Amino acid sequence: MKLPLLDQLEEGPWPSFVKDLKEQAKRRPQVGQLLQQLEQSYENRWDYWRGTAINVPGYGGGIIARYSDLGEKFPQVAQFHTIRVIESPGFVYSTEALRQLCDISEDYGAGIMQLHGMTGDILMLGFDNEKMMQASEALMENGWDLGGSGNGMRTIPCCIGPARCEMACYDTLRLTKYLTDKYIGYLHRPEFPYKYKFKLSGCGNDCANSMSRSDMPVIGTWRDDIQVDQEAVARFVEEMEPEWVVRNVTSRCPTRCIHLHGDRIEIDNSNCVRCMHCINVMHLALAPGKDRGVTMLIGGKRTVRSGEMISSVLVPFQKLESDEDYLAFCAIVERIWDFWGEHGNEHERVGEFIDRVGLGTFLDGVGIEPDPQMVANPRSNPYIKFEEYAAPRLEGEPQKGANVLEHEPDRREDYEGS
Amino acid sequence: MDAKKPLAPRDNGAPDYKKYLHPAMERNYGRWKYHRDLRPGVFVHESESGESLYTVRAGSPRMLSAPLLRRVCDIADKYCQGRLRFTSRNNIEFQPEKEEDIQPLMDEISRVLGFPVGGSGHSFHNIIHTQGWLHCNLPGTDAAGIVKALLDMFYEEFTHENFPQRVKVSTSCCTINCGGQTDIAINLQHHHPPVIDHGMVSRCELPKVISICPVLAIRPDRVEGHDTVEVIEEKCMYCGACHAQCPALEIRDGQTDTLSIWVGGKSASTRGGPSFMKLATWGLPNNPPRWPEVGDAVRRILKAYQAGANPYERVGEWIERVGWKNFFAETGFEFTKYHIDSYRWARTTFNTSAHVRL
Amino acid sequence: MATEVERKTDIGPPHYDQFLHPLIKENYGKWQYHETLAPGVLMHHGPAGDIYTVRVSSPRLVSVNFLNAIMDLADKYSDGYFRFTSRNNVEFLLASKDNIEPLKQEVEALGLLVGGTNNAISNVVHTQGWVHCHSAATDASGLVKSVMDELAEYFTSMKLPAKLRVAVACCLNMCGAVHASDIAILGVHRTPPKIDNETLPNLCEIPTTVASCPNNAIRPTSIEGKATVKVDEEKCMYCGNCYTVCPAMPLADPLNDGVSIWVGGKICNARTEPMFTKLAIPYLPNNPPRWPEVTSAVKKIVEIYAANAKPYERVGEWINRIGWPQFFDMAGIEFTKYHLDDFRHAGTTYRRSLHNRY
Amino acid sequence: MAIPVEQLADEMYEIVKESAGVKKLKGGDLTKAMVAKHGDEVSRSDVKAAIRILIDSGRCVYGYFGGSSIELPHTEAAENQ
């Protein structure tokens, strides 16, 4: 096996996927052919994969099919599909579970995995049509499930949350499991205008990158005051010097609502925007408030078609503790899916849909009251379509004469009939 | 293995994470008080119960063979009660039981896996990346290879925390740009409209191909008696949306595709809100297997960032403060007309003030 | 039309040099600093001596009688030299400090106010309204008079946190400075144009009229064989552009026309970049001659601004600091869907961060 | 060879006459029409001079409904006699 270009990637301190795959090629010959095809890509700067739809019966997603254009030359990778497996919330595993996945991956496929894919799934690479089915069966038998793809709800990734983070303002792992299980049908049987991604982060640090990469980010926040341990503040100020604290904590506050008075921190919580910076830097002394919940946002997406969008605020605060809270949360989600599902165009992400119909119309459609938290600022253009006055005109009077000046009332009747 | 019964949807849903939580995590779920960094890649979380949980973060290349993964499991069994966790940037997190285990664990990670420990705090974080030539059907460049080349170059920066703030990097192998908003992004850039294989177009649904184009540049056409499409070259902006819909519209071109570098993206609402990344430089050759030009460009950005940023400033926040004029001056990248936005909301990027650095 | 005098054209304005006070000519370009001695009284210090400015309100719409009175005072106290400001104030340019007080007394005897400097509400920039405009939804001079009667104390004092610029425009054309003022009062039409099918064919070119609509809401039609146009009410946003090109499509509707209030605009580059005004109150009744709803709304905004902003904070800067939710809360204004932008670049106004306040 | 300015004025007058009541022509429209007809033989300044002849002689007047135009003199609808 000659791989002069790829061999160069075995050098260097960073772990080398080439080295790893070469080892694996000794056990699984298809991995050798995978490397040979990749070497050819490196030579020609050209890709040799074709994608198409292939599904497990009853499912509309979860399999990424790949056929090689060089199937004759490299028959072992002629079919080289990927299975998306729903990950464990928070990406936590036992070695026992992971070993099971390794076994299935090697028993049926190339024994290559990616932990994790962009959407959060576990990716298992290198199955042919037949083995793909068998592997799926083995996964499901052992309690694993396939992830989403296509125009459905996608697998939901979340941050580590309360499992190992003091900043988590709600149980991200629980919500991930709850939503995945509740809406598993929407995940497996795509019926939306386009994909719908949740990403869940426990606080504004947004470790799940939800703002720009999900249609519906759910981000932990709090309503009351930041918790301050003044003794810890004093220790921190003594250790770091007051000037350092002013330069790197208080003066970094986006709304300048935090002040250092001697060795005490004072916060004007009415102006705090939950940006997390002071808590991040002084996490020994500061912590999110106690009245915690989530902000639901909407509309983030990546570039394709209409350009980048970062999500915008939809529900500024929603409690997420009791079962009722969870149901209220889901009611909002379902109203969005109904409205977008009915009026969205094919291949139109929910953010693009909102841009097309207007946020005001969207709020009407999903039954949420406008709130100034939703905007960076109110409109600056004066072109407002006042409905209070348009409505009676449209419903009551005959439309054709409504905006015509009257000269002679009798003549107007003439063309009312035409 | 014979299928025992016909394959049917099971709707198993997500695995039960509770089974996989480290015992210390389970005991202290939602009761964490604070955390401390012990050294790059190693930190401890303190619980209200007084219990401590140590974490050792190791960089992985995302792509792992089953045997390698089993070796990962062996280590977790030995030190971490058989539990482990992954991060969204493809690091593996080991949770040793005792502080004394940290060093032997790190030694073993290095010896057995060859993985570095780091990628936390104010370091060069692991690069999230796409599939590239290894497994994607649309890419114009590789992903894993660029990542390997870059992280070799910035290995020191991964294992140390010497930047003013964390540096997150992503790569994307086509303009679909799967990589997300990061401090520095390396993306593929096409330079001309798609080339149409009229013989193959018939396999695609023409109305869908036409409607996918964001700038209405695709029109129905007839060639030699067959229904096909044509592309209006002046309107096309080489986004490749049609290529994903219909492979007969080939957007890729090994000769002309180049790489571009984008800076200043951020997802967190920390301090200033999230921001998009902006074009820094373009036209870098797609040069496997080591892409040295890309590495140089990233190095230039990081050098300027390291020298100019205040503590806690992300790349985008630093540029916001010193201004784009200084960014271009300090990196030496040329500012061209291609840096000026021409797409939706382009006007909102123009400088509508007399705030000018001269 | 035969006259002996040759008809002159294209002579341009007279040279400004002849209108400059001799002291100003000597100090031209050599000024060192200035001070505000009292509200409406400035001292500019130059090497050839100090010049004193007394700034006096005017209602902008004035008669020659008003000007004659001003000029008599100028002859008496400022050697016949004076100037106007872009906000329609009169400025007397005095060489002698001793003339300030007598001039102020005479000015006040005329019923005019001295002030409008520094942290004051300066004179209101406004349009013609019912006095002279064909497309007005409300009057301008009367609104200004009513509002400034309420706010006169802020003209004659300097007790605001920073300068405050008010502007009035009488329709959505937003003539004048309303789109970038601290507080703007804007006449609004809220119904589509009424089409005068009798005169339209004689007055207007149909294609020009159709093309004038930014939303493509106007379509050609014919009534009894006569070409005219019709308006798609759903699309019309009452901007009045069609009326500008076709007088047979008046928008005025006494029942529905009204007044809206906008806040937070800024032109000066000091500290923050220039900002557009944003919608505060979408509709208030059109209630001449005193517009009590408008004056009390404006006064309320001025008062909460005066009480809460920090020194040097303009209205827009203050709101940006405290956030729009708090502004609506403090001002007691209901936030409605009309506040959500749905025009060009609307998406850029959605709040795309976690920066919430509760 | 340059076209005499008077000739341009006459040609433009015909164009203004033809489009009366159909489309209001702007100075730029007339310039573009003359350039389309004569190519390099006319310059922008020639057209300007020709328009000035039309206006100063009273054969055409400036209108200003929705931006300025060059029209035949007529009584305007809004005028109160």
Add this chain to the structure above:
Amino acid sequence: MADDLKTPLLDELEQGPWPSFVKDIKSMAGKKEMAKDLLRQLEKSYEDKRGYWKHGGLVGVMGYGGGVIGRYSALPEEFPGVSHFHTMRINQTSGWFYTSEALREITKIWEEHGSGLLNVHGSTGDLVLLGTRTEELEPTFRALTEKGWDLGGSGSDLRTPSCCVGPARCENACFDTLAVNYNLTHQYQDELHRPMFNYKYKIKISGCPNDCTAAIARSDMGIIGIWKDDIQVDSKAMADYVDSGMDVQGLVVENCPTGCIQLDGKEIRIDNSNCVKCMHCINVLPKALSPGKERGAAITLGAKAPIVEGALFGSVIIPFMKIEEPFEEVHDLIERIWEFWDEHGTSRERIGEFIERVSLAAFLEGIGEKPLPQMIKAPRDNPYVFYEEYFAEEGEGE
């Protein structure tokens, strides 16, 4: 007051501390039927809540296409005095300086030929003479030109340029705003009086970024003073401010948009490479700080009010240009802009909308300017770049 003039609603506006325009118009009502009928018609507007004016589209003075706004009453029989009520725009003097002698000439002419009512000044800057009849336009024009005054712009032409008080009475002026305003007005008399553009073109000139003429918001072309080198500091005056007990840290340092100022005892230190010339510190500490010595202007293009495509601020096209007699560099730039806009703009398209349509990059190429990072807030964030150059396959020629 005449008995036949009953204006109960307008009379309300004679009350209150602010000067009353109603009182002023009434003072003309005895002399002028026009003023009297103006009040009557206005009273009716106040009753009915609607205006009664018709827009004229044709009246003007011979040979000019701008400077007169035609206005007719919609109720000429009821209010014959304002049956015609045209406006004349008079080109104001640079910086709005007058002597009473010169202004008396105008008021005299206007009392003779018009209503005797004026706006000093209109939004564009002109001295606005309000209300006269068609037949009075030409005699008024002759009388005005006889005294050296000329009409301003209106319609699709160069609008009357206006400027701030500049070096005549301001220590912050970075160039001679009055001189360049006067020069441009005279240089482009033809463009001002004979509309040949796609739409209006407004020039406003401010001596520093305080922008007292609102150039950034209200002019198609803004010329705004700026400097290139360091802010000048008078350390003695600085120390005086600190000694006076002024909160320099809170009022000045913390308001700097880029945080480039630091107070060190009584000394102020400025990182001038990060200064964006916002003027705040100079405004607050006028005795201690002043603009640098290497002065000129930044040129912005494209501001407009919302009609039709939404409001735009001007954006920076030339970050720095020396503004010096005989202003040839300014002329050259203006003419390059006009030529490109003339050629490719569409009817009723302002320059800002034009730039947005063709893209800033194409516009810069069209007028022959190089892209600079000072022109933008940030480079593009979308990857849809229309690259013009790419590598061709070898052997296929260029």
